[in-house]
Amino acid sequence: MVKDIVIYPDKRLKQVSKEVTEFNEELHELLEDMYDTMVSKKGVGLAAIQIGVPKRVLIINLPEDDSKDEEIKKEDTLEVINPIFIEKNGSWKNQEGCLSIPGFYEDIERAKHVIVEYQDRYGNKHTINTDEFLAVALQHENDHLDGKVFIEKLSILKRKKFEKEWKKKHK
Numbered sequence: 212m213v214k215d216i217v218i219y220p221d222k223r224l225k226q227v228s229k230e231v232t233e234f235n236e237e238l239h240e241l242l243e244d245m246y247d248t249m250v251s252k253k254g255v256g257l258a259a260i261q262i263g264v265p266k267r268v269l270i271i272n273l274p275e276d277d278s279k280d281e282e283i284k285k286e287d288t289l290e291v292i293n294p295i296f297i298e299k300n301g302s303w304k305n306q307e308g309c310l311s312i313p314g315f316y317e318d319i320e321r322a323k324h325v326i327v328e329y330q331d332r333y334g335n336k337h338t339i340n341t342d343e344f345l346a347v348a349l350q351h352e353n354d355h356l357d358g359k360v361f362i363e364k365l366s367i368l369k370r371k372k373f374e375k376e377w378k379k380k381h382k
């Protein structure tokens with residue numbers, strides 16, 4: 212079911228999400244709701260707190276490099292539960308946006324390469340070793356689980372400009 216997205220500066224976005232301990236029907240329903248919501252808003256990633264659920268759950272569905280059609284395939288969705296970054300290195304700049312901060316995009320520098328341990332919807336453990344787009348998407352979504360949004364990475368000047376424009380737009 213499509214849920215409402217929590218929009219900046221809602222305080223829930225500052226909440227630190229809790230570890231998932233039960234890999235049950237409720238979790239699977241949450242993952243379905245997250246997928247439906249992400250697709251309906253044309254996002255490429257979503258953290259559970261963005262639909263108001265403070266659990267360490269994120270999903271990512273990046274468009275394939277070589278495919279020209281925009282069609283999103285559900286089976287391509289990466290479901291990441293309780294992620295732990297065990298390695299982060301290099302640096303890579305890429306334009307980011309966020310469904311909780313609609314209409315705002317900015318270049319953000321993050322680690323280029325990451326190794327992340329996580330669990331799937333059944334509680335099975337996996338390790339992902341990746342770089343560039345997927346690596347920064349994992350970092351962006353994982354920040355949500357720690358109560359952080361990408362605009363916190365802006366320079367003071369750019370942040371001030373953003374806040375001013377955001378307030379004007381969302382009065």
Ligand code: CO
Pocket residue numbers: 308309310311351352355
């Ligand atoms: Co986001």
